[in-house]
Amino acid sequence: xxxxxxxxxxxxxxxxxxxxxxxxxxxxxxxxxxxxxxxxxxxxxxxxxxxxxxxxxxxxxxxxxxxxxxxxxxxxxxxxxxxxxxxxxxxxxxxxxxxxxxxxxxxxxxxxxxx
Amino acid sequence: xxxxxxxxxxxxxxxxxxxxxxxxxxxxxxxxxxxxxxxxxxxxxxxxxxxxxxxxxxxxxxxxxxxxxxxxxxxxxxxxxxxxxxxxxxxxxxxxxxxxxxxxxxxxxxx
Numbered sequence: 001x002x003x004x005x006x007x008x009x010x011x012x013x014x015x016x017x018x019x020x021x022x023x024x025x026x027x028x029x030x031x032x033x034x035x036x037x038x039x040x041x042x043x044x045x046x047x048x049x050x051x052x053x054x055x056x057x058x059x060x061x062x063x064x065x066x067x068x069x070x071x072x073x074x075x076x077x078x079x080x081x082x083x084x085x086x087x088x089x090x091x092x093x094x095x096x097x098x099x100x101x102x103x104x105x106x107x108x109x110x111x112x113x114x115x
Numbered sequence: 116x117x118x119x120x121x122x123x124x125x126x127x128x129x130x131x132x133x134x135x136x137x138x139x140x141x142x143x144x145x146x147x148x149x150x151x152x153x154x155x156x157x158x159x160x161x162x163x164x165x166x167x168x169x170x171x172x173x174x175x176x177x178x179x180x181x182x183x184x185x186x187x188x189x190x191x192x193x194x195x196x197x198x199x200x201x202x203x204x205x206x207x208x209x210x211x212x213x214x215x216x217x218x219x220x221x222x223x224x225x226x
């Protein structure tokens with residue numbers, strides 16, 4: 001049973017370009033969470049999605065960032081017009097149910113570098 | 116806003132010594148989870164605590180949830196080099212949809 005998959009593992013973008021990060025949850029999981037981790041820091045919640053719905057996006061910047069989890073295919077975190085401050089590791093996690101009941105399984109992360 | 120703080124931020128111990136990290140929330144939590152992240156890796160779930168005053172053990176690891184459900188601790192007995200990593204607590208405030216991760220405690224074990 002494959003774990004949470006994320007791609008790409010490393011992504012380099014120039015300032016002003018777009019970054020698209022993909023996350024395929026574990027089989028059978030319909031809840032997806034995105035987190036950002038700056039070097040030497042903790043995990044900052046960004047957004048929580050279920051299939052085709054955004055449940056909580058309170059941690060996501062209102063501009064330039066968007067997330068989706070379509071009926072078919074992976075969840076996508078999209079960052080438009082990237083800036084140097086967007087450089088971080090972005091982790092996706094999935095769970096069988098809501099986070100208060102089930103543990104979250106994390107993917108390997110996408111390390112985004114903005115030059 | 117909701118905050119989950121952990122102390123200490125860093126801890127260096129000699130192999131064989133004990134280690135404890137503490138997690139404190141500004142609000143009451145429905146449950147708390149603990150994760151471990153190895154250097155360069157991703158967080159891996161360790162355990163979940165739900166009941167007030169709950170204590171759970173996993174081999175050399177002991178997890179506690181405070182009576183008021185606002186704090187938690189992780190204690191490792193006789194650390195080994197394989198314990199190296201950052202330990203995060205993650206709590207869900209009552210009524211909230213998502214987990215709030217603590218700031219993490221980075222453990223270094225000196226052989």
